[in-house]
Structures are given as structure tokens and as C-alpha cells.
Amino acid sequence: MLFTFQNITYTLGTGPARQITVSGSVSEGGVLVVRGPSGAGKTTLLRVLARLQPCDGGEVFLQGESWQHIPSPLWRVGVHYLAQKPALFDGTVADNLAKPFETRVGSKHRFDPGRAKALMQELLLDAHQWEQDSRTLSGGEAARVAFIRALLIEPKVMLLDEPTAALDGRARAAFYRTLSRWLTSPGHAALLVSHNNDYQGLDRVSFVDIDPIQGDV
Numbered sequence: 079m080l081f082t083f084q085n086i087t088y089t090l091g092t093g094p095a096r097q098i099t100v101s102g103s104v105s106e107g108g109v110l111v112v113r114g115p116s117g118a119g120k121t122t123l124l125r126v127l128a129r130l131q132p133c134d135g136g137e138v139f140l141q142g143e144s145w146q147h148i149p150s151p152l153w154r155v156g157v158h159y160l161a162q163k164p165a166l167f168d169g170t171v172a173d174n175l176a177k178p179f180e181t182r183v184g185s186k187h188r189f190d191p192g193r194a195k196a197l198m199q200e201l202l203l204d205a206h207q208w209e210q211d212s213r214t215l216s217g218g219e220a221a222r223v224a225f226i227r228a229l230l231i232e233p234k235v236m237l238l239d240e241p242t243a244a245l246d247g248r249a250r251a252a253f254y255r256t257l258s259r260w261l262t263s264p265g266h267a268a269l270l271v272s273h274n275n276d277y278q279g280l281d282r283v284s285f286v287d288i289d290p291i292q293g294d295v
């Protein structure tokens with residue numbers, strides 16, 4: 079298995095706490111769809127797995143190596159969380175795409191503007207948008223820019239949180255084409271949260287369910 083999480087336990091909410099325990103795994107080339115009703119804790123699970131928020135217990139393995147042995151910033155290069163609301167900063171699209179390569183952990187790869195532009199084209203963004211202020215992008219455009227940035231970082235596992243929610247039909251098809259191709263190159267896998275069940279075209283899909291009635295604590 080490329081990515082395995084065992085008995086990941088986390089607590090939801092600030093009111094009466096609900097504790098969830100969930101396990102799952104995904105092999106190279108596979109997509110693990112995280113299912114559960116609204117508020118079940120799907121986003122929280124992805125954020126825990128990316129080590130963007132703490133959990134109460136459990137262990138995660140990337141290529142057999144426990145997260146306990148890998149510093150968080152490095153972990154997040156290998157296990158990339160793509161937020162439902164794209165986290166772009168002020169600056170152009172090009173600035174946003176180049177940004178990860180300015181940091182120490184990101185600098186293991188060089189920023190490749192040619193590849194970035196090819197991905198923009200593939201994801202139906204206009205070449206002139208390279209210089210566009212990211213604050214003026216539509217929701218669907220911003221989502222695709224964040225996806226391109228994720229691809230450029232070259233993670234092993236992508237944690238995709240409703241990545242097509244803001245996309246129209248054509249952009250959605252382009253997104254899944256690009257994702258499918260990425261999954262066919264070695265050492266890649268994805269976890270996916272999607273409310274609109276639009277992942278049918280993907281190969282090797284498996285499921286993990288978050289049970290919303292797991293015990294109150």
C-alpha cells in the first residue's frame with residue numbers, strides 16, 4: 079500500500095464532542111473516496127492526514143514509513159491537501175504557482191514555468207491568465223490554479239476536498255483527465271471527497287465511510 083491510516087481518531091466540534099475513528103488505505107494508482115453525510119468529518123479527516131490539525135490517536139504510513147518519523151513540513155510535500163476553498167495569496171497566478179518553490183522544503187524541485195503553462199492549457203485556463211491577479215479569479219479558475227500548484231509540488235498522495243465543486247462540466251472533465259493521467263505515473267494515489275459522485279470515470283476507486291453515528295464522547 080502506498081498510503082495507510084490506522085485507527086485515526088479525532089474529535090469533532092466545539093459543542094458536545096463526537097469522536098471518530100477511521101482506518102483505510104490506498105495503493106499506487108488508486109483513489110480512495112471518503113464518504114459520509116455533511117458534517118460527518120470528511121474534511122477534518124483529510125486535514126488530519128495532511129497534519130494540518132492534530133488528532134487524538136492513530137498512525138499514518140506513506141510508503142511504509144510512519145508519519146512519526148517525518149517532520150510535518152516534509153510530510154506535507156508528500157501528502158498534499160487541496161482545500162475545498164482554494165488557498166491562494168495576493169499576487170498573480172504565476173506568483174501563486176511559483177511560491178512553493180521558494181521555501182526550503184519545496185525547493186527540492188525547480189519551478190518549471192513551461193510545465194505550469196501546459197497544465198493551465200490542459201485545465202482550460204487562458205495563457206493570459208498567467209499574469210492575472212489571483213483575487214480576480216472565479217471560484218472555478220482559482221480551484222484549477224490550486225490544483226496545478228499541487229501537481230507542480232509533485233506529492234505522492236493528493237487529498238482532494240471537493241475539487242470539482244466550483245467547476246462546470248467541461249472543466250470537471252478536464253480535471254478528471256489530468257487527475258487520471260497523474261494517477262497512472264508511478265507512486266501516486268489520491269483520497270477524494272466529492273458530493274456529486276462525478277468520479278465514475280476513474281479506475282481503481284475504493285471507498286471508506288465515516289459513520290456519523292459513532293459514539294458521542
Ligand SMILES: Nc1ncnc2c1ncn2[C@@H]1O[C@H](COP(=O)(O)OP(=O)(O)OP(=O)(O)O)[C@@H](O)[C@H]1O
Pocket residue numbers: 090091092114115116117118119120121122123
Ligand atoms: N474549526 C472548527 N471549529 C468548530 N467546529 C468545527 C471546526 N471544523 C469542523 N467543525 C465541525 O466538525 C464537523 C465536521 O466538519 P467537516 O468539515 O469535517 O465535515 P464534512 O464531512 O467535511 O462536511 P461537508 O460534507 O458538509 O463538507 C462539523 O459539525 C463542523 O461544524
